[in-house]
Amino acid sequence: xxxxxxxxxxxxxxxxxxxxxxxxxxxxxxxxxxxxxxxxxxxxxxxxxxxxxxxxxxxxxxxxxxxxxxxxxxxxxxxxxxxxxxxxxxxxxxxxxxxxxxxxxxxxxxxxxxxxxxxxxxxxxxxxxxxxxxxxxxxxxxxxxxxxxxxxxxxxxxxxxxxxxxxxxxxxxxxxxxxxxxxxxxxxxxxxxxxxxxxxxxxxxxxxxxxxxxxxxxxxxxxxxxxxxxxxxxxxxxxxxx
Numbered sequence: 001x002x003x004x005x006x007x008x009x010x011x012x013x014x015x016x017x018x019x020x021x022x023x024x025x026x027x028x029x030x031x032x033x034x035x036x037x038x039x040x041x042x043x044x045x046x047x048x049x050x051x052x053x054x055x056x057x058x059x060x061x062x063x064x065x066x067x068x069x070x071x072x073x074x075x076x077x078x079x080x081x082x083x084x085x086x087x088x089x090x091x092x093x094x095x096x097x098x099x100x101x102x103x104x105x106x107x108x109x110x111x112x113x114x115x116x117x118x119x120x121x122x123x124x125x126x127x128x129x130x131x132x133x134x135x136x137x138x139x140x141x142x143x144x145x146x147x148x149x150x151x152x153x154x155x156x157x158x159x160x161x162x163x164x165x166x167x168x169x170x171x172x173x174x175x176x177x178x179x180x181x182x183x184x185x186x187x188x189x190x191x192x193x194x195x196x197x198x199x200x201x202x203x204x205x206x207x208x209x210x211x212x213x214x215x216x217x218x219x220x221x222x223x224x225x226x227x228x229x230x231x232x233x234x235x236x237x238x239x240x241x242x
Contacts, residue, residue: 011180014143014146017147018143018147018149018191019188021135022149022187022191025149025150026195026196026197027195027196027217028106028132029199030200030203032124035124036117036122036124040125041128043068044151046065050069067122071125072129075132075133075134077137079098079133080141082094096225099138102135102138103218105130106131106215109208109211110210110211113127136149146181152188152189158181159185162181166178195214198213199214
């Protein structure tokens with residue numbers, strides 16, 4: 001799921017990582033908004049608010065919206081920077097490091113965020129936007145831009161295009177490729193909504209601690225991927241010895 005890259009990557013790998021990370025993003029999206037009334041998984045709305053505040057001459061508030069955009073960007077930048085550094089040593093650990101950093105951020109906000117809401121709500125937004133920028137860059141690189149998990153605008157656009165193409169593309173290969181892509185889009189959208197519903201339901205009881213669900217889900221995905229990889233290596237070793 002995390003380790004396969006380039007030609008070794010299949011639709012099954014993309015479906016697994018799409019369901020995992022879109023669930024995390026959906027949960028973060030709702031929990032972040034309920035906590036600080038700010039979008040914490042994408043920056044489209046923040047850019048509009050930034051321009052609006054600048055025109056109103058509210059430069060400080062405009063600067064805050066600019067920082068929202070900057071932190072998402074920095075998450076993406078740091079993600080690829082780490083990928084380039086670690087790739088020179090070992091491809092196997094690139095995405096484990098990135099996903100672990102995201103886990104750490106989500107757990108930190110879950111346990112310390114409630115203390116920040118009253119006086120430093122923007123710190124929570126900055127942290128979650130950085131984590132989502134990092135996640136979006138990571139999954140985009142892993143899947144060669146086939147999977148994006150932090151916002152739905154582009155997904156619904158792509159889904160609409162591909163569903164319309166089903167009426168015109170008649171060859172078996174074309175239809176198979178389109179149906180695979182449609183399946184992937186629907187998986188991302190579905191799990192984003194499921195994550196959002198889970199975040200909304202449990203936020204009323206857990207407050208920002210609901211992010212432990214998102215972080216734990218990501219951690220379980222990492223453990224599953226690591227165990228599966230080790231089992232596969234052991235199987236190959238035993239098969240080779242046999």
